[in-house]
Amino acid sequence: MEENNSKFKAISSSGVKNYNNTKKNSSGFGKTFLIPFVSGALGCAIVIGTCFGIPSIKNKLIGNYTNSQISTSNNTSTNSNGYVQEINLTNYSDTAVYAANKILPSIVGINIEYTINTTSFFGRGGTSTASASGSGIIISEDGYILTNNHVVSSNNSDSNSYYQISEATKVSVTLFNDDKEYEATIVGQDQQTDLAVIKIEKTGLTKAEFADSDSVKVGEFAMAVGNPVNMTSTVTTGIVSAVNRKITDSDGQTYKCIQTDAAINSGNSGGALVNSEGKVIGINTLKLSGTGIEGIGFAIPINSTTDITSQLIQYSKVKRPYIGISGIDLDEDTAKRYNLVVGIYIKSVEDFSAAEKSGLKAGDVIIEAEGTPITSMDKLNEFKNSHKIGDELKIKINRDGKEKEITIILGEQP
Numbered sequence: 001m002e003e004n005n006s007k008f009k010a011i012s013s014s015g016v017k018n019y020n021n022t023k024k025n026s027s028g029f030g031k032t033f034l035i036p037f038v039s040g041a042l043g044c045a046i047v048i049g050t051c052f053g054i055p056s057i058k059n060k061l062i063g064n065y066t067n068s069q070i071s072t073s074n075n076t077s078t079n080s081n082g083y084v085q086e087i088n089l090t091n092y093s094d095t096a097v098y099a100a101n102k103i104l105p106s107i108v109g110i111n112i113e114y115t116i117n118t119t120s121f122f123g124r125g126g127t128s129t130a131s132a133s134g135s136g137i138i139i140s141e142d143g144y145i146l147t148n149n150h151v152v153s154s155n156n157s158d159s160n161s162y163y164q165i166s167e168a169t170k171v172s173v174t175l176f177n178d179d180k181e182y183e184a185t186i187v188g189q190d191q192q193t194d195l196a197v198i199k200i201e202k203t204g205l206t207k208a209e210f211a212d213s214d215s216v217k218v219g220e221f222a223m224a225v226g227n228p229v230n231m232t233s234t235v236t237t238g239i240v241s242a243v244n245r246k247i248t249d250s251d252g253q254t255y256k257c258i259q260t261d262a263a264i265n266s267g268n269s270g271g272a273l274v275n276s277e278g279k280v281i282g283i284n285t286l287k288l289s290g291t292g293i294e295g296i297g298f299a300i301p302i303n304s305t306t307d308i309t310s311q312l313i314q315y316s317k318v319k320r321p322y323i324g325i326s327g328i329d330l331d332e333d334t335a336k337r338y339n340l341v342v343g344i345y346i347k348s349v350e351d352f353s354a355a356e357k358s359g360l361k362a363g364d365v366i367i368e369a370e371g372t373p374i375t376s377m378d379k380l381n382e383f384k385n386s387h388k389i390g391d392e393l394k395i396k397i398n399r400d401g402k403e404k405e406i407t408i409i410l411g412e413q414p
Helices: 002-020 026-053 055-062 092-106 302-315 332-337 354-358 377-385
Strands: 107-119 125-138 144-148 163-165 170-174 181-190 195-200 221-226 234-248 254-260 272-274 280-287 297-301 325-330 343-349 365-369 392-399 402-409
Touching: 092 107, 092 221, 092 234, 092 272, 107 144, 107 221, 125 221, 125 280, 144 280, 144 302, 170 195, 181 302, 195 302, 221 254, 221 280, 254 280, 280 302, 297 302, 325 332, 325 377, 343 354, 354 402, 365 377
Parallel strands: none
Antiparallel strands: 107 125, 107 163, 107 170, 125 144, 144 195, 170 181, 181 195, 221 234, 221 272, 234 254, 254 297, 272 280, 280 297, 325 343, 343 365, 365 392, 392 402
């Protein structure tokens, strides 16, 4: 650039000098004015003709692309002109702006305070307070908010013999473009799905709109919205990386999630993962972290939350069918070692449970449920959870080498 500018300046100086010292005759006038003028006009005409006469260049200049201009090619010729013609990201920015404007009024920041009771080596103790933050989604105009259970509930694994963390002593909410803090009450919690509902006393709120998370496709636009590290109303974008991804957390809970590469950080929990229309497709819940790991976050699909949310609002808990046994999975090797059959070995039966009432006993091996072979507690729970409280669940057991059919009337999980 310095060499070009120097040349340009030198030419300009020479031109001025020659013009001031040239006699005024027709030949000089032609060289001085006519030729540059005609050349400039011709060059201008060529540029104008190129810009407005060739649609592809015109559209690149004004940024007005259409779907018909998107093309793909597998041409591997080395005669490429250097332009990428395979991808068109038209309106990507507008999509993100629209989605953000749509969802932001429905996302809240949640702040939680806890009490920590401490004990020293000498038996002396004291109390202190701690705080945490998360996000939530407004699900009704009169103040109901959906979030993660771990946002509003202390984790018992965080406590030890020297300190004990209490349940939340105060929950407060901040709304979009509103500096005021609103005190919230915990309406209901469910550890199994990591969902909770809280409520503030305010009306006229903007309820989030839900999408059909069962129709989510890998590769589609995704935006995570929440309150990471207390930076309220933060949005990050990416795509849906995978669907129906089974993830087990540190507490042993397994979730079927939507995976995304949209950045999810501490405080994003309970916030929304939305599609290009600003509609919620999931609740941001988990992320993988560690050396060499980037852009792997997970959201609970919104379709799986609707029944849970209704029950949390109505009953403050989730009512689930219950059998009342503890069991051990028996594969072929284990069964052979203990002279048993493949299935679920019943280790214990709870008193007054549906299992006890049906006649199940410790030592029985469950081998079938509704005609399907059963080899694990997870599989048995799938059958159980497909029923309602009070439904019949027909199973087959092996007791002392003999098979027997038993009907369980499912009870309610305490």
